[in-house]
Amino acid sequence: MIRFTFAAIAAVLLALPAQAQNTRTITDSAGRVVQLPERVETVFAAGPPAAILLYVMAPDRMLGWSRANRAETREFLAAPYADLPAIGTLTGQGGKAGLERVVALQPSLILDFGSVLDMYVDLANRVQEQTGIPYILIDGRFENTPAALRLLGEALGVPERGETLAQDAEATFAHIDTLLAGIPGAERPRAYMARGPDGLESGVVGSINTEILERAGGVNVLGRAETGRGLVQVSFEALLAADPDVIVTWDRQFFAGCRDNPFWSEMRAVREGHLHLSPVLPFGWIDGPPSINRMIGLDWMAAVFFPDRCQINLRESARAHYHLWYHVDLTEDQLDRLLP
Amino acid sequence: MTDGKLPPARMMRRLSALAVLSLILAAGALAALSIGPFGLSLTEVLAALSGRAGGTAEVVIWNIRLPRVLAAMLVGAALAAAGASYQVLFRNPLVSPDILGVSSGAALGAVCGIFLSLPVIAIQGFAFLGGMGAVVLVIFVAQAVPRVDQTLVLVLTGVVMGALAGAATSLLKVMADPYDQLPAITFWLLGSLASITRADLRPVLPAVITGLVPLVLLRWRINLLSLGDDEARALGVDAPRLRLVVIAAATLITASVVAVAGIVGWVGLVIPHIARMIVGPGFAAVLPVSAILGAGYLLLVDTLCRTLSTIEIPLGILTAVLGAPFFLYLLARGRRGWS
Numbered sequence: 166m167i168r169f170t171f172a173a174i175a176a177v178l179l180a181l182p183a184q185a186q187n188t189r190t191i192t193d194s195a196g197r198v199v200q201l202p203e204r205v206e207t208v209f210a211a212g213p214p215a216a217i218l219l220y221v222m223a224p225d226r227m228l229g230w231s232r233a234n235r236a237e238t239r240e241f242l243a244a245p246y247a248d249l250p251a252i253g254t255l256t257g258q259g260g261k262a263g264l265e266r267v268v269a270l271q272p273s274l275i276l277d278f279g280s281v282l283d284m285y286v287d288l289a290n291r292v293q294e295q296t297g298i299p300y301i302l303i304d305g306r307f308e309n310t311p312a313a314l315r316l317l318g319e320a321l322g323v324p325e326r327g328e329t330l331a332q333d334a335e336a337t338f339a340h341i342d343t344l345l346a347g348i349p350g351a352e353r354p355r356a357y358m359a360r361g362p363d364g365l366e367s368g369v370v371g372s373i374n375t376e377i378l379e380r381a382g383g384v385n386v387l388g389r390a391e392t393g394r395g396l397v398q399v400s401f402e403a404l405l406a407a408d409p410d411v412i413v414t415w416d417r418q419f420f421a422g423c424r425d426n427p428f429w430s431e432m433r434a435v436r437e438g439h440l441h442l443s444p445v446l447p448f449g450w451i452d453g454p455p456s457i458n459r460m461i462g463l464d465w466m467a468a469v470f471f472p473d474r475c476q477i478n479l480r481e482s483a484r485a486h487y488h489l490w491y492h493v494d495l496t497e498d499q500l501d502r503l504l505p
Numbered sequence: 506m507t508d509g510k511l512p513p514a515r516m517m518r519r520l521s522a523l524a525v526l527s528l529i530l531a532a533g534a535l536a537a538l539s540i541g542p543f544g545l546s547l548t549e550v551l552a553a554l555s556g557r558a559g560g561t562a563e564v565v566i567w568n569i570r571l572p573r574v575l576a577a578m579l580v581g582a583a584l585a586a587a588g589a590s591y592q593v594l595f596r597n598p599l600v601s602p603d604i605l606g607v608s609s610g611a612a613l614g615a616v617c618g619i620f621l622s623l624p625v626i627a628i629q630g631f632a633f634l635g636g637m638g639a640v641v642l643v644i645f646v647a648q649a650v651p652r653v654d655q656t657l658v659l660v661l662t663g664v665v666m667g668a669l670a671g672a673a674t675s676l677l678k679v680m681a682d683p684y685d686q687l688p689a690i691t692f693w694l695l696g697s698l699a700s701i702t703r704a705d706l707r708p709v710l711p712a713v714i715t716g717l718v719p720l721v722l723l724r725w726r727i728n729l730l731s732l733g734d735d736e737a738r739a740l741g742v743d744a745p746r747l748r749l750v751v752i753a754a755a756t757l758i759t760a761s762v763v764a765v766a767g768i769v770g771w772v773g774l775v776i777p778h779i780a781r782m783i784v785g786p787g788f789a790a791v792l793p794v795s796a797i798l799g800a801g802y803l804l805l806v807d808t809l810c811r812t813l814s815t816i817e818i819p820l821g822i823l824t825a826v827l828g829a830p831f832f833l834y835l836l837a838r839g840r841r842g843w844s
Contacts, residue, residue, distance in 0.1 A: 213684065232682070254683075361689040363625050363700035369816065374684075390816055396688045398817040400699045400810075402569045405561075406543040407815075416685075422624050427702055431564050454684040 191320050194304035194313070195281040197289065201299050202273050205321050209267055209298075211255035211277035214305055214456035217448055218278045220246060221330065221457060221490050222314065223321050228252055228270050234447070241447035241499065243492035255292065268296050274320065278313065278456065279305035307376050310334045310457055333489060334460055341467055344475060345382045354470050356383035357409040357434075358451070364412075364419040364429065365399045372396060373455045381466035383411065401428050409434050413469060415443045415451055441469045444483075444503045447491065461486045479504055519790055522783070526797045530578070533801055537574050537808045538566065542815065568703070576701040576709075577807035578800035580762040581772055583713045585799025586792055587755040588773025589780065590720055593731050593788045594751050595656055601774035602759040605663035605752065608770075609670035610639020611763040612694055616677045619689050628693075629705065629764045636760030639666055644752065655745065659752075695819030696767035698807050705765045716758035719750055720792060727751055728788040769820050771828030772799055778835050 187203045205226060210216035213231045220227060224243065229252035239247040255267065255275065267275065275292065277285065281304050293300040301320055303313045311331035318327015345353075358375045360366040368375035369387045371394035378385055386407040390397060412434045414420055420442045423429040434440055443450045443465060450462030464482050468475045480500050487495050495503070539550045543565045552558040553566035587602040595604065603609065614635020618628030640663075647655065647662040674694075681687045720727065726747055729737045734744040763769070776799040777791060783798075784790040803820075806827060810818045 360685075361692065362619060362623075362628060365700050365817075366688055366692060387815065390814070398692050398697055398699055398819060399815075400542070400817045402565060402573075402811065403542040403815050403817075405565060405569065406541075418622055418624055427568050427704065428700070431568060449684075452684070453682075 193301040209272035215278035354410040359414040581799040581803025582796040585776035585795040589777035589795040606639040606667040611636035633764035696769040696821035712761035724789040
């Protein structure tokens with residue numbers, strides 16, 4: 166009995182500092198009011214988009230990546246964060262990390278970046294209730310990038326960093342808007358973003374995977390779909406009938422086989438040299454995952470769409486972007502490989 | 506009927522039925538060639554076919570629609586023929602070409618290929634090897650199991666292998682990159698002819714023919730398998746060996762079409778039923794009629810897939826949506842199913 170009392174007192178005493186510690190509240194993108202500890206030490210990123218957002222914002226708070234980084238990816242990330250372990254994902258396609266695992270990692274915060282649909286709000290509430298770890302949801306739409314950066318900056322207690330990056334994102338958006346303001350609709354290229362091993366996978370208007378295409382001033386040849394807004398399979402004939410001016414892809418396998426493929430070599434865009442392969446290191450410039458890694462892709466895509474009007478030095482732009490966002494200084498050799 | 510001779514009148518009737526069905530199929534193929542998002546009139550289609558149209562019309566017809574129309578017919582015919590063979594082999598009308606795990610094996614192979622980010626040709630090769638490999642494994646395991654009823658052992662082993670391959674496929678899906686490989690895997694598992702080229706058809710056609718030849722040549726003997734092993738033996742047929750030949754031929758056919766088209770369900774199950782409704786249960790007649798009906802059915806479905814909307818509807822979805830209710834209808838009618 167005495168022993169038990171001791172244990173109880175000890176437990177209360179141990180719990181006291183946590184109780185006494187100041188907490189603050191934050192309102193996430195879904196309008197949820199979440200209690201956060203004064204200092205957020207470590208964060209569990211619920212999926213690859215969140216992991217990238219967290220790395221960009223405050224890599225020292227990372228517990229790990231959703232998936233282990235490949236060697237070629239690690240080269241474009243700052244040490245020691247590049248080698249952080251894979252800790253799985255909590256949400257999104259193929260959620261894998263068990264709640265117990267998350268609890269065992271003892272993060273001060275769980276961060277999800279992406280859809281704020283009811284399903285994800287529900288999941289966030291449930292995980293927060295089960296684990297007792299605060300969970301914030303940040304809207305992952307491309308247009309929301311500056312707000313997302315500021316919100317996370319506030320949540321992590323690094324508002325200056327959030328503000329710096331948000332302003333950089335706003336400057337990029339503004340630069341694209343200025344460019345597009347001078348380009349009438351008729352002169353905007355009709356574009357197609359090829360995904361998948363055969364290049365016949367893509368997104369319709371409204372798909373998060375292809376929204377950068379429209380943001381950079383292109384017209385998605387697939388238009389809107391009667392049903393849904395996600396990834397779709399496209400028929401080659403429909404594509405030939407749509408006859409895009411430009412085709413962009415990030416799939417090296419597809420790009421390499423394109424010229425030998427009787428389908429694609431027939432496409433006007435391919436024949437006339439308007440098939441473009443986007444850089445993908447350390448993360449895709451135009452997709453894969455659709456997160457803030459697309460900010461640099463906006464410049465790239467605008468340069469692809471409007472080669473005569475877009476006055477962007479991609480090398481300089483990439484160098485600055487990687488320094489500010491990815492915490493690495495690219496060597497000339499790395500730049501050569503990134504932008505052949 | 507055991508010697509392969511039919512009364513002349515029945516023979517004639519059967520041949521004319523085949524001729525009529527083939528004519529309808531040919532007309533259907535021509536119609537399908539003239540339908541598509543790229544507007545072409547029937548005269549333009551004919552001109553393109555004879556090489557007088559030039560330009561984009563010829564590209565559309567020769568590079569896109571013709572391979573696709575041929576592929577749809579080939580895949581449909583192959584799956585229906587394989588389904589008819591498996592059904593007579595197992596003496597069970599609920600059997601489809603994937604009974605011995607060929608589809609799940611092919612799926613696992615293809616998913617491996619996508620997971621390793623291989624080019625399309627390698628994905629197809631993996632799918633083919635996976636499908637063949639699964640069935641070879643099933644036969645090997647089944648023969649190691651000492652039991653009287655070999656058919657039952659085969660089916661059970663097929664179920665087990667199918668489940669194992671399915672589990673491995675799911676594991677790869679879990680491990681795949683959710684933003685890159687997973688959509689590709691999903692689309693492949695639903696089946697599609699969207700990216701079919703003439704080059705894709707080149708290895709498939711001989712493989713399907715190689716599989717069909719023994720089935721056609723042995724059609725009378727195969728018919729005897731439906732009587733059961735003992736009676737087949739009494740009539741001079743080495744049932745176990747013949748069964749292996751049929752499995753090998755039907756598996757070759759199925760694996761090679763699944764390798765280029767992805768998983769297309771229901772054709773091999775439903776079409777032989779319709780064939781039996783038309784010509785009765787005799788395998789010698791069911792086989793060619795199934796092939797022609799299967800070709801026509803998949804031609805229709807694929808034409809719907811590529812024309813109903815600007816984006817593709819996966820083949821496997823439509824074959825199920827059309828095939829499943831029809832199958833229920835057949836069951837409800839319950840007339841003249843299997844005998």
